[in-house]
Amino acid sequence: MPRPGFVLEVDRSTPPILFHHGEGFRLEKLPAGRSRVLYPAEPLPALRDPEGAIRHALANPMGDSEPLSALLFPGMKLTIAFDDISLPLPPMRRPDIRQRVIEQVLDLAAAAGVDDVMLIAALALHRRMTEAELRHAVGDRVYEAFAPHGLLVNHDAEDPDNLAFLGTTDQGEEVEINKRAAESDLIVYVNINLVSMDGGWKSTATGLASYRSLRHHHNVRTMRHSRSFMDRHSSELHHANWRMGKVLRDAGVKVFQIETTMNNDVFGAEGPMSVLQKREWEWSAKDRATFLAMKTGLDRLPMRARRRIFQSWLAPHQMTSVQAGEVEAVHELTTANVYAQHLVPVEGQTDILTMGLPYICPYNVNSIMNPILVMCLGLGYFFNLYKGRPPVREGGVLILSHPTTWEFHPVHHPSYIDFFEQVLSETTDPEVIERDFERSFAEDEWYRHLYRTSYAYHGVHPFYMWYWGSHALAHLGRVIIVGGDVRAVRRLGFQPASTLQDALEMASDVVGRDATITHVHNPPILMADVS
Amino acid sequence: MARASRPTKLTRKLPVNGVPLQALASMAKPSAAALVRRAPFPLRPASIPQGVEPLPPVKRTGADYDTAWARRYPARAARVLLVEGIVRPAMDVLAAPEVRGLDRLGDLEGPVIFAANHHSHVDTPLLLSVVPEPWQHHIVIGAAADYFFGTRVTATLSALVIGAIPIERTRVSRSSADEAAELIDDGWSFLIFPEGGRSPDGWGQPFRGGAAYLSARCSVPVVPIHVAGTDRILPKGKSVPKPTKTTVTFGAPLRPTDGEDSRRFAVRLEAAVAALADESRDDWYTARKRAHAGTTPPLQGPELGAWRRAWAVDDRSPKRRRQRRRWPDLG
Amino acid sequence: MKALLFRRKPARYAAAVVAASVVPGSGARVGPLALEDVDPPELPGPDWVPIKPRLAGICGSDLSTIDGHSSRYFEPIVSFPFVPGHEVVADRAGPDDGAPDGSHRVVLEPVLGCVARGIDPPCGACARGDLGSCERISFGDIEPGLQTGFCCDTGGGWSTAMIAHRSQLHEVPAALSDEAAVMVEPTACAVHAALAAGVESGQTVVVLGSGTLGLLTLAALRRYTDPGTLAAVAKHPEQRRLARELGADVVLEPGEERRVVRRLTNSLAIGDGPITRLTGGADVVVDCVGTEAALADALALARPRGRILLVGMPGRVSVDLTGLWQRELQLVGAYAYGTETLADGTRRRTFDLAFELVEAADLGRLVSATYPLARYRAAIAHAAAAGSRGAVKIAFDLRNERERTR
Structure with missing residues (x-):
C-alpha cells in the first residue's frame, strides 16, 4: 500500500534535503525549527489490466453518453484528438x-x-x-495507417482554411476551433491528465482552438483570477473554458471525452533515478552511492551531454484510471483521481517557499529549458500546485533552484529569444508586456510561418508563459533563484543567489529573521491542500 | 604404334579404373568394418538366429529423441552465444528484419506460445533473433520430428542450435504433448509453426491444433506472429539464400475463450495471423476494418490450379513503402 | 618640444603587429612610436601659424596605425616621421594671432586640401568645399599626408607645438570647454556620415558599434536626419546607456542584430534555427566598427536595395559580396568632412554643424580620461580597451606640459 504524502517538520536530526536543480541536484540543509518539507505520496498502484479497463470505460460511459460503439456508424466523420508532447512528463515508456x-x-x-x-x-x-x-504517442501501427495519407496531423491554429468560428460565450469570448473537428459527427478526445489542470472542456476548447479564441482566457486578467488554475472550481481559466464548452455543445459539436490519470512513478523503483523518489532518510547505502556517483558524474559533464541524458529518460509511470463519456461527468471523476495521487494536506501558509526545479517542463520536451520556461515552471506551474490558498503568504518570498542558463532552442523557441532579448530588457510587468508587445509577436509573419511549417512554438507563446506566472508575481514579495546564471536571472527580474543560505539571508530582508520556510519536494508531483 | 602405347602406360600408372584403387586401399589399411566383421562374437553382436522374432529397434531419433540435455545450462549458454554471435548478425544481413508490434507484448508475463506462419527454414533463426526478452533465451521450438530429428546428427544440432524438441506433424501425440506441457509448466516458452511445415508455394496451409491445444491445456496465451519475406530468402526447395528485407509482425496475445475447442481456437489463431499479414501489407486500420468485416484476405490460397495460385501470390507481396523525407536534426 | 613621434622602423612595426594581435593597443610598447624631444616644425608658407595643442584625442585610426593594422593604402599619402593627433583643440601661439574677441582657442580641421597645400587654383572638390575628397592630397608645398597628424611637415596634436594653415582653424566659442571642443573633429566625421547615409524619413537605421564614432553618428543621425527607428548595437553597459541617451530607439547587444532587425522590419528569415539570412532588413546600416565581421553583419542586415555606409575604417577584409549583387545593395564610404547639403538645400561647413551638435548634445562628456604625454602607453592601452573599461574618448592633456627645451 503506497504511503500518502506528508509534511515533515525539520529538526536538528533531519538530513539535507534533495533539491532538483535542472539537469542536476543539490542537497540542502534547511534551518531547524522553522522549516518543513512537503513530501509527495508514493505512486498509487497501476491498473492491473489497462486494456481491459479501457475497454470497460468505452463500453460503460459516464454521464449522459451512450457507449462509444453505439456512437459509431458507417459513413460518419470521426475525429480523434489527443494530447500533444507536453503530456505526460517526463514522456512515458511505450x-x-x-x-x-x-x-x-x-x-x-x-x-x-x-x-x-x-x-x-x-x-x-x-x-x-x-x-x-x-510515433511514440500513438504507436507505429496507428502512425503508419494514417500519417502517410495525411490523416494524422498536428492541429494548426493559424490555418484560416481549417478553423471554424462557432459563436461567442455570454461574456463575449469568441470560440473558434479546428474545422475538421467541429464538422465531425464525433470528436473523441484522448487525454492524459497528469495534473488537475488538464482535461474537461479545456481539452477541446483550448487544445483545438485558434489564437483568436485562446487570447480570451490566456491573458493576465484570467491568470490573476485563477486561484489556482490547478483547482478548476477556483480557476477563471477553467470557467472560461467551460463557457466555451457550452458554446461548443450548443453548436452541435459532440465530444466523447476519454480521460486517463497516471501515478507519479516518474523515476521508478529500480535503476539510478529511483533514489530521487525516496525520502532522504530511507536512502540505502546503494542509493547514496548511486546518488553521489550520479551527481559527481553529472557535474563534470558538459551541459549538452547532461541534457541528452535527462531528455532520454522515459518514465515508468502507469495508468491509474480511465473514464470516458460526457465531458463534465468524466472530468469530475478524473479530478478526484488526480487529487488522490497529488493532494497533500498542509496547515497554514509560510513566509518562504523553496522549490528545486527539475530539468523538464511541458514546453521543453526534447528541447532546452530556457529562462522563460524556468519562470513559467516555478511561478506558473509549481506555485499554482495548490488548492485553497497558496502555500506561501502574500508578500512572501519564493526561492527557486535552477541553473537558468541563457540558452534557447533556436528551432523550438525562436520567439522566446526575441521576447527575452527585446521585451524583458524593457519591462517584466505582465500587464505592460501584454499591452505593448503581445500583438506584434502574435501577428509576426515569421513566427507564424515557423509555427505552421517548422517545429516552433507560436510567436505569442512566451507571453503566455509570462502570464502563467502573473498570479505569483503579484502575490510574492521577492523571487530568488539559487545557482542561476546571474545575467539571465536579473533579466527575468529576479534576484540571483549562489547558495541557499545566501538566498535565505536575502529573503530575511523581506520577511524577517525568523521566517518560516516550506520546501516542496516536487517532482514527483504533489499538490498542496492548504488550510 | 607410339600413339597407342602411351595411353596404356598412363592407365597403368594412374589408378583410373576402380579395381586397382580398391585393391590398393584394402592392402594399405583394412577398413574398420572389415575388422569388425572379422572379430569374434563377444566383440561383435551375435547374429539373430533363424525363427526368432527380433525385438523392435529402439529408436533414438525422431519423436523419441531426448532433448533434455539441450535445456541444461551448458547447452543453453552455448545457444545464447550462437544466437547472439552468429544467428542474429547473419539474420541482420540476410533478412534485415523490421519488427513490429512488440508493444503488444508489454503486459505479458510468464511463458507464452508463439505461433507463426511458415515459409522457409529461415523463419526459425529469424524468429529466434527477434523474439524479445524475457522469452528470447528461454524458448523451445516445436520442430518436425521426421525432418529435424531424422538422424542423430541433425537431431543433436537441432536441439543444440535452435533448442528444438521433436513434434510429430501428423498427429498430436500424447508423449510429445505431455513433454511440451511439462516444459511450459517449467516456465519455457514455445515457438510453433502451426501449419506443420513450410509453405510449398507461398500460400499458407491450414493451422493445426497443437498450439491451441497447448494453450488451453497450460492456460498460457498464444502470440500470433506473421513473417513476411522469408519465402524470398530461402523458399522451399532452394539451398542458397538470397538476402531480402523481411517484416515480422507480433500480434496481440490470444487466449482460448470458455468452451472453445482447440480446433476453433486454431481457426481464430489463423485468422489473427491473416489479419497481421493484412496489417503488414496494408495499414493497421484498413486491416482492422477488413477483420471486423470478415474480409481479411485468407492465408490459404484460392482453390485453384498451381499456376494460378503462383500468379496470385504476387498480388500479395508488400506494397513498396513510400520513401520518407529526411527529418531535420533537432538537436 | 616634446612629441610622440612615429618613425618608419620596419622591425618595430612588425613587432607592433605581433604584439597588437595579442593585446590591442600594445603596439605603443614595442612599436615605432616614441616620446622624443624634437625641434618644432618650420612654417612652410605665409599662411601657416604656430599653435600649441591643449587637448588631442586618440582616434581609432591612430590606434590602428600604432598597432600596425593600417592598410598599405596609406603609404603614399603619409610622410614619415610624423606626430599623430588630428583631433586637436589648441591655442594660437603666433605673435599677432589673437581673435577679435580675445579668445585664442581654435579647433583644427586637419584635412590638408588644396588651400593648405598652396595649390591655386584648387581642385574641383576643394573648390566645392568638399575638402575630404581633395584630389591633390600628396602634392603642393608640403609633404604627402592626407591630414595633419600623418604628415611630417605639420607636426601633430600629440605634442606641445605644431603648425596649422589659417584655413584649418576654427575659433572655439568661449562657452565651449576644451573637452567639448576636442570632440568637434570626430563629431564632424559623424555629421558627414549621417548626412551621407541618405536616410529618408521613417526609415529603419542600424548603427553597428558604439565606440566614439558610433555614438557620435547616432547623435548626428538623430539631429540631422529623421529615421523611423534608430537601432544601435552596443557591447558594453556604458555604451548602451550612452547610446540610449544620444537617441537610439533600440539598443541591442552584439549577436542580437539579425533577430532585432527582423522584428523591427517585419522581415522573414530563411530556414529555421539560428537566423542567418533575412529576406528584408534595415534601410540603412551604418558600420562604425570597420571589421570584417561588422561588414558581413551589415551585408546581412540591409534590405534589398538598402544602403551600407562604412564609417569605421575597414582595411583589408574578405567578405562574400554575392548578397550585395543579388540584393542590389549600395556600399558607400564616409570619410572626413567638408561642406554638407542639408535637407532644406542649404550648404553648411561640416565643422559648423559639428560645433552645433557638440553643444546641443553635450558631447564633451564623452571625453572619459586624459593623460599627459609621458603616460602615452597607458593612454593608448586605455583607448584600445575603452569600451570594456567603460570609457569613450581618451585624450592627451597638453595644457600642463612643461617645455624642457625651446
Missing part, C-alpha cells in the same frame, strides 16, 4: 496511454465500418510534434 486508448477506439470504429477518420494532435499553440514523437 506503449503510451494514448496508443492504448486510440487503438481501442479505432478498433471499435473499424468494427463499425467507419472510413473517414482523422487524428489530430491537439497542440493549440505548441510546437508541432515530429514523426518520432507522434
